Amino acid sequence: MEKLLPRFLEYVTTDTQSDPYSKTTPSTEKQWDLAKKLVMELHQIGMQEVSIDENAYIMATLPNNLDKKVPIIGFVSHFDTSPDFSGRNVKPQIFENYDGKDIVLNRLKNIVLSPDYFEDLKAYVGQTLITTDGTTLLGADDKAGIAEIITAMEYLINHPEIKHGKIRIAFTPDEEIGRGAHKFDVEKFGAEWAYTVDGSQVGELEYENFNAAKAKITITGKSVHPGYAKNKMVNAIGIANAFLSHLPPSEVPEHTTGREGFFHVHNIKGEIEKAEIELIIRDHDAVHFEARKDLLNDIKDKLNKKYGEYVNLTIEDQYKNMREKVEPMFHIVEIAEEAMKSLQIEPIIKPIRGGTDGSQLSFMGLPCPNIFAGGHNFHGKYEYVPLESMEKAVKVIVKICELTATQIR
Structure with a gap:
């Protein structure tokens, strides 16, 4: 877990804002900057079958370490950030042992992150919060998800005593402009189902969307x-x-x-x-x-x-609403729910008030519920993420891999 925070900070300081008016994939050239770094990092931690295609879709494999065949599952996140607010020159700030009071993001511009307005902050007293400096978004949507997936894969590589089947991971461009799954090769990915790690607060588990x-x-x-x-x-x-x-x-x-x-x-x-x-x-x-x-x-x-x-x-x-594609395989939601409960995380099952790569992927043949990445106030200067929430997401990913391999469904 010690690499989770520096990993995340490196990702958010790389500008990957997407552009809805562009006709290319990825929609901005700068998305390649982080995509290439991620490919190198996946090789470095020991992932196999690492690939990046001409549209910057990244895939990699953690091989099965069992002597039996179990379902191939996947985890998906996106590396672009929203065009709704600046993602350039992100300067993350770290507030340890949050005291429950106002956080001054930018004293010069009088920009304050206050629990009087953002009540969710009250749940994170005593934790480490990562915020913006009030002039950009943070990029936890969805660089937190990427950091969590890579950290979970690294943990499994370093702990072979945890048994799991074949795990596939993928990182996509342009999710924020609705194109994250447009050129996703589901057949190449080869998973029976997957989870997008793209939700907000701890415990979120979503299988229906707008x-x-x-x-x-x-x-x-x-x-x-x-x-x-x-x-x-x-x-x-x-x-x-x-x-x-x-x-x-x-x-x-x-x-x-x-x-x-x-x-x-x-x-x-x-x-x-x-x-x-x-x-x-x-x-x-x-x-x-x-x-x-x-x-x-x-x-x-x-x-x-x-x-x-x-x-x-x-x-x-x-x-479209992915519910109709996920419900026939509802055990994939139940596995995620059980993973959270086993870690003393209360599942929050609710509809997504937005979209996700998982929606399109579900209709492309890859049922794909969404689990939390931990961030709040996406797409704006008040975005923040508790480090402890990210750590819990890593543990949930690891537990899902373990449960899928050890349970007969």
């Missing part, structure tokens, strides 16, 4: 001198505002939780002659998900009827 789509509304207008515009001007900004006014105001991320779905407008720009709205659609329920897409089409039709054919809508599905 159905997801993205939408773009493009509105064309006509610019006329405002003094002589009556019955002539078509203001695209005004129509965009009208479109937004038809969305249910309570069905947004800041007012929903659990299995409640939402619309999330994340980008809007406009001039009189052209306005664009970009939003995402999320819902765990497939029927409700389709209804949300229908609502956008209904709004478009209503506005086109009122103003003329100025509104164009495109909707693109991104991923």
Whole structure:
């Protein structure tokens, strides 16, 4: 475990932010910087069949150390960080023996991580917290997962008395922009099932996620001198505002939780002659998900009827709820649950309010629940991770390997 922290710190200080507007894989050249380091490290710790393909997908093997055949399982994490907030020049800070009070991340800019606002902090009094300096994200999503998987594999290599079957691991680019599994070679990976190590707080165990789509509304207008515009001007900004006014105001991320779905407008720009709205659609329920897409089409039709054919809508599905693919193999969830309980970790089984490589992989033939990596407040300057949570994730990975090999399912 002594290498876990320095390993993680090295990863987060390497910028791997992905780019949703890029057409390449990986979407940014800088993701190769960490990918190449990881390949070298996997060789160094003694992993076998280490490979990296032309799209920066990394795979490696820990061979079976039993004299019998047991299920081949895998663990998957991603090395890109979110484009939502800067991942450049990350300067992690370490706060040992956290006292439960405000943490000043950046005194100059008065940026404070406070338990008055982020109540989860109260659970980590006495522990070691790794934070940002208030100017970037941290990158625990999902470099914590990578550090934990590699540390777990190294532990198993150094403790051959722990019996396990063949273990496959994989690290992917571009998960944060929804493409992490797009070029994942499931057949080459060769596992019967896998676990993404990409969750948040200790104990999280997830096997259902949002159905997801993205939408773009493009509105064309006509610019006329405002003094002589009556019955002539078509203001695209005004129509965009009208479109937004038809969305249910309570069905947004800041007012929903659990299995409640939402619309999330994340980008809007406009001039009189052209306005664009970009939003995402999320819902765990497939029927409700389709209804949300229908609502956008209904709004478009209503506005086109009122103003003329100025509104164009495109909707693109991104991923589906993996529950339907995992439930038929529910023992894979039960193994993870038992692993946590054996380590005195209370499993928190709940739906993911987001996406994961595991969703797409499940529909590609690799059932893939998600387990915790330990971080909090992803994608922003208040991101942090307790070192003790990362250590627990390592132990859970090791225990899953052990239980899979020793139990007949």
